[in-house]
Amino acid sequence: MTEHYDVVIVGAGPAGLAAAEAALAHGARVAWLDAQATAGGQVWRRDVEHGWPPRAQRVIEYVTQHANATWMPQTQVVTAEASELLLQNESRAWRISYDALVLATGARELLLPFPGWTLPGVTGAGGLQALAKQGWPLAGRRVVIAGSGPLLLAVAATAKRHGAHVLGIYEQASAATVHNFAQKLWRWPGKALQAVSLRARLAGIPYRCGSIVTRALGDSTLQLIEVDGPRGVERFECDQLAVGYGLVPNVELAHALGCAMKYEGAHPCIEVDAMQCTSVPHIYAAGEVCGIGGHDCAWLEGRIAGLAATNASIGASLLRKQHHARTFAAALREYFALDPYIHDLSEPDTLICRCEDVPLRALEDYDDARNAKLATRCGMGACQGRVCGTALAELGRFPRSGLRPPLFPTRLATLGELHSSCSQGSIP
């Protein structure tokens, strides 16, 4: 039998949690699911040593313990139809249906190729933060953090907290731009406060602007990096390099559901109205998936979506706050826009598709993702083009194409469930 819920929420980060809290407060029966084992999403990811941030812990406890809430961890959506999702976890596949669906699928990191980026020891910036929070050993290791945006500071703080020796933070935006951005922060007092407290925690760590990591070197693991900045090209040793150029919305599920998209730069995000309603009736979206906006946006929009999904009234002040939070997002985008130099770091033999080891050289003759994929296998591997397809779109090569179910690599038995009339199939 298909399980039915009033509201189903996909994603357990700030947006999903706020939606769940609002919907539960209005009497709805809620199912909320996430691919991760613990709630919190990326920004509120639980730290095995230090737990959740206090604000996250409060709401996670409320939602998890609520009698009307069903929490489905380590669960992935395989396919989606009008009012039904096919789900899979470690041991089974099953269907759930809903009156309203809230997409709070968040964002992943924008990971861009450069020579040496496939070496063990090189990770995303948020990637390193996630790994560290889950016990990745950093004590005494020399760590360099690079890329763009305020996330780099948060990553450095986490790395330091876990005992890393952070050699420096390399921000691609120029010093003048970062300075101008800091001057504007007073408009968002909460953000200014965060920035000040991060600065204090990062005392002693060099923060270099206008600097780009152009190369990682090493035999079978990272040994050396090359940085190009105002002081010229420098090379130095490090054990761990974390590079992130911002975030990209996870729109795969919304796409499968037929939600209308808009573009922020090269990447699609879900189009929503003021009530967070997508172009598909009864489907709402909130947070990063509607455009990168940070966790304040996510929290406010999740709340709006949760209220809208239960037909509760939405106060004008909530809508005003959400609008203000979105203006911060726009400022971030403007000030931390990527230097085109970053699009050009790859050399002919730099691997673009990490799953299938396809070098840039092999892609030169194609201007369309589908043809490139058929001829070179680029984007054909396990990540389904989430890394290389997104990178190629950002680099202005060709847009990511062919988003097709299943949304993640899927066991055969789950695909069997797709076509079976019995909805409670279990997997051997």
Next chain:
Amino acid sequence: MSTVRIEIDGETLDVPAGITVAAAIARVERPFRRSVKGHARAPFCGMGICFECRVRINGVAQQRACMIAVHEGMQVVTDD
């Protein structure tokens, strides 16, 4: 902090409870997997997107080590 006992490539290891398989493998500094052309690879995205951290866990191949927490008695095989 409580620990759990796992095996990585036959080597017994006590690791803090709650950490991921990826974090456990990093402690013994082993390669996670080889790419199609034979290069060593290790976790990259840290959040289940890139599939670079795939290892064999309790006999099941192609599991993302960054998404799964260690459990008592777990058998992990890297570079599979």
